[in-house]
Amino acid sequence: MADSSWLTKFPQMDRVDLVEIRKGLDSAYRDFSREYGEVIESVFDPLLMFLVWFEKLLLTTPWWIIIVAVAALVYLVSRSWKLSLGVVVSFLAIGYFGMWEDTMRTLSIITVCTLMAIGLGIPIGIVMARSDKARSVITPMLDIMQTMPAFVYLIPVVMLLGIGKIPGVIAVIIYAIPPVIRLTNLGIRLVDSEVMEAATAYGANPTQRLFGVQLPLAMPTIMAGINQTIMMALSMVVIASMIGVKGLGQPVLKSITNQYFTLGLFNGLAIVALAIIFDRVSQAYAKRTQRHMQGIENA
Amino acid sequence: MPEPLIKIEGLYKLFGNKPASVMPLVHEGRSKDDILAETGHTLGLKDINLTINKGEIFVIMGLSGSGKSTLIRHFNRLIDPTEGVIKVDNIDVMKLSSKELEQFRRHKMSMVFQRFGLMPHRTVLENVGYGLSIQGKSKAEWTAKATEWLETVGLAGYEAQYPAQLSGGQQQRVGLARALCTDAEILLMDEAFSALDPLIRSEMQDQLIELQDKLHKTIIFITHDLDEALRLGDRIAILKDGEMVQQGTPDDILLNPATDYVEAFVKDVNRARALTVETVMKPPSRRITADTIAEALVQMKAIKGDYGYYVNADGYQGVVTQDALEACSDDSQKMSNKVWEDMPGISPDAMLESVIPETLEGKYPLPVVDEDGNLKGELSRSNLAGVLGGGSAENDAGKKSVIEAKQ
Ligand SMILES: Nc1ncnc2c1ncn2[C@@H]1O[C@H](COP(=O)(O)OP(=O)(O)OP(=O)(O)O)[C@@H](O)[C@H]1O
Ligand SMILES: [Mg+2]
Numbered sequence: 014m015a016d017s018s019w020l021t022k023f024p025q026m027d028r029v030d031l032v033e034i035r036k037g038l039d040s041a042y043r044d045f046s047r048e049y050g051e052v053i054e055s056v057f058d059p060l061l062m063f064l065v066w067f068e069k070l071l072l073t074t075p076w077w078i079i080i081v082a083v084a085a086l087v088y089l090v091s092r093s094w095k096l097s098l099g100v101v102v103s104f105l106a107i108g109y110f111g112m113w114e115d116t117m118r119t120l121s122i123i124t125v126c127t128l129m130a131i132g133l134g135i136p137i138g139i140v141m142a143r144s145d146k147a148r149s150v151i152t153p154m155l156d157i158m159q160t161m162p163a164f165v166y167l168i169p170v171v172m173l174l175g176i177g178k179i180p181g182v183i184a185v186i187i188y189a190i191p192p193v194i195r196l197t198n199l200g201i202r203l204v205d206s207e208v209m210e211a212a213t214a215y216g217a218n219p220t221q222r223l224f225g226v227q228l229p230l231a232m233p234t235i236m237a238g239i240n241q242t243i244m245m246a247l248s249m250v251v252i253a254s255m256i257g258v259k260g261l262g263q264p265v266l267k268s269i270t271n272q273y274f275t276l277g278l279f280n281g282l283a284i285v286a287l288a289i290i291f292d293r294v295s296q297a298y299a300k301r302t303q304r305h306m307q308g309i310e311n312a
Numbered sequence: 313m314p315e316p317l318i319k320i321e322g323l324y325k326l327f328g329n330k331p332a333s334v335m336p337l338v339h340e341g342r343s344k345d346d347i348l349a350e351t352g353h354t355l356g357l358k359d360i361n362l363t364i365n366k367g368e369i370f371v372i373m374g375l376s377g378s379g380k381s382t383l384i385r386h387f388n389r390l391i392d393p394t395e396g397v398i399k400v401d402n403i404d405v406m407k408l409s410s411k412e413l414e415q416f417r418r419h420k421m422s423m424v425f426q427r428f429g430l431m432p433h434r435t436v437l438e439n440v441g442y443g444l445s446i447q448g449k450s451k452a453e454w455t456a457k458a459t460e461w462l463e464t465v466g467l468a469g470y471e472a473q474y475p476a477q478l479s480g481g482q483q484q485r486v487g488l489a490r491a492l493c494t495d496a497e498i499l500l501m502d503e504a505f506s507a508l509d510p511l512i513r514s515e516m517q518d519q520l521i522e523l524q525d526k527l528h529k530t531i532i533f534i535t536h537d538l539d540e541a542l543r544l545g546d547r548i549a550i551l552k553d554g555e556m557v558q559q560g561t562p563d564d565i566l567l568n569p570a571t572d573y574v575e576a577f578v579k580d581v582n583r584a585r586a587l588t589v590e591t592v593m594k595p596p597s598r599r600i601t602a603d604t605i606a607e608a609l610v611q612m613k614a615i616k617g618d619y620g621y622y623v624n625a626d627g628y629q630g631v632v633t634q635d636a637l638e639a640c641s642d643d644s645q646k647m648s649n650k651v652w653e654d655m656p657g658i659s660p661d662a663m664l665e666s667v668i669p670e671t672l673e674g675k676y677p678l679p680v681v682d683e684d685g686n687l688k689g690e691l692s693r694s695n696l697a698g699v700l701g702g703g704s705a706e707n708d709a710g711k712k713s714v715i716e717a718k719q
Binding site: 205 | 385388390414415417418419421422423425426427428430431432433442443446447490494500
């Protein structure tokens with residue numbers, strides 16, 4: 014009887030063993046984080062200082078200077094009056110409804126996260142495009158990063174670094190970086206082989222091929238990746254607020270626990286407004302710089 | 313005396329994961345299909361040997377999949393051979409380090425691509441100057457040269473356009489200008505004109521011939537179109553399934569196809585446009601060189617016929633007929649332009665097509681006369697019919713000359 018029980022019941026591991034394994038791993042990791050937590054934290058100190066400085070800058074600058082500066086930046090990048098005007102109006106509305114400070118905090122952390130994701134993601138994407146071996150290693154990692162629930166990797170990060178901005182940034186980057194990596198890789202691999210052959214045939218070295226041909230031609234695809242990355246970073250705001258990242262996410266979190274629908278809605282809308290601004294501006298920039306290639310894309 | 317510039321010896325290319333382990337099968341002489349079925353490796357090229365001389369246009373021809381692109385990419389090592397030797401100007405290209413190879417590609421060869429291979433994010437001018445700019449030449453320098461070459465190919469004024477704004481023919485002119493701009497001695501052209509429509513294509517061929525007359529580059533030109541091969545090529549090599557089936561001058565290939573495959577290739581060619589008078593004319597057998605009418609009559613009898621071509625110390629003069637000679641009252645009279653009829657000779661280098669009307673209309677076979685007035689041969693209606701004969705060739709010729717008339 015006991016011998017054939019595996020037929021009806023999954024022959025699972027002994028509970029005691031399982032608990033042992035969990036305990037072992039947990040305590041090993043805890044020891045590790047006790048031992049090295051501070052060292053690792055100190056590695057991130059410059060980043061933290063920058064984050065704090067940038068947030069302070071946005072918070073202490075008078076609101077109207079920020080609005081003018083952002084509108085001017087948007088115009089410079091997109092060359093569109095309409096878009097700049099839209100930005101001004103949404104910022105005014107956000108301020109009027111009392112969400113200015115939270116929005117500035119979110120803006121600062123999202124900007125930093127996005128810049129870091131791009132700065133890390135594009136080189137990783139390039140490596141991935143250059144070597145099939147690298148691709149076969151990186152792709153499953155990206156799959157994990159995109160499907161693993163954020164809460165799961167928040168645990169070790171918080172264990173290691175505690176609660177605060179840095180773990181928040183790391184969590185956001187882990188979540189948001191895959192698109193820019195994937196699309197950089199894809200964009201480079203899709204560059205017309207004859208154009209690449211031409212560059213090689215005229216004696217371009219690998220650096221000249223990368224910066225003179227591959228990256229410029231992959232740019233539309235990379236921009237799409239950057240766009241996705243920004244959107245995903247913004248969507249992480251609420252989860253990041255659970256580990257102490259201040260900003261628009263915290264009121265949303267509060268409204269969930271206390272069932273304040275309107276508070277949640279307003280802050281949610283502010284996040285959406287930021288998202289739309291980022292999206293439109295980056296798209297307008299991409300379009301403007303890639304105009305001459307459109308003939309080919311349409312063909 | 314032709315001076316060899318490029319030498320290829322025993323070149324093999326196997327596409328696949330482990331070409332080295334499959335090479336023994338290739339050397340056993342197994343067929344391409346066998347090898348593919350058995351090992352999953354594609355035999356791209358098999359035992360290619362060729363020598364290309366300085367200053368010639370060497371055409372490589374073959375059907376789709378015969379390995380033309382694979383072969384031309386070996387010259388600048390865009391593809392590495394599985395086995396074999398490639399020598400350019402006595403440099404063993406296979407022994408170059410990657411730095412040396414870059415220098416070699418920058419200065420020795422340039423390439424024109426079937427789908428142009430232009431960089432869509434660079435202007436026409438930047439595309440043309442690309443080769444020089446990656447050599448590290450100053451912007452002023454490459455701009456000046458690129459502007460010059462753009463002018464040469466007839467695209468002055470398009471400098472600031474992007475490739476996408478140009479027609480196919482214009483884009484390929486940019487491709488050609490880009491190739492010429494580096495002053496490389498060797499020009500590789502992989503089906504450079506195949507993507508263009510027939511009119512633009514023959515225009516581009518004219519332009520290439522014209523440029524070549526001035527520049528004397530060594531050009532390796534790939535095409536699957538025999539007409540194009542015959543028009544451009546000084547020598548032609550024909551590939552089939554990665555093997556070289558025949559190499560030779562255009563006339564050689566047309567008149568003595570080595571295999572059925574080549575014969576099938578040349579069957580439909582418009583010979584009238586491909587062959588020169590020299591290749592089909594008969595040697596001159598009806599030469600009259602006499603000083604007097606009487607001697608001329610004797611010569612006329614010897615050549616059996618009622619006409620002959622009169623040649624004196626000044627060269628070919630005209631046609632004399634038996635009737636005209638007999639009509640003279642005085643036998644001892646000297647030959648004079650009253651006796652012979654004016655009949656313009658044709659040049660041995662003329663294309664058959666250009667002399668078809670005269671040949672058909674003339675009373676006598678046409679005398680073939682070189683620049684110095686020497687009588688080189690004669691071209692008769694039956695000569696012409698013999699070469700152009702064979703239904704399809706003739707129809708084709710007819711069709712093409714109509715098209716040409718429309719131009
Ligand atoms: N990278 C590759 N991997 C595997 N097989 C290849 C590769 N490149 C070419 N081949 C094979 O080599 C053979 C010759 O191809 P190639 O492109 O040289 O033909 P081609 O004569 O240029 O044809 P086309 O006129 O269509 O351009 C084909 O059978 C092709 O399948
Ligand atoms: Mg080809």
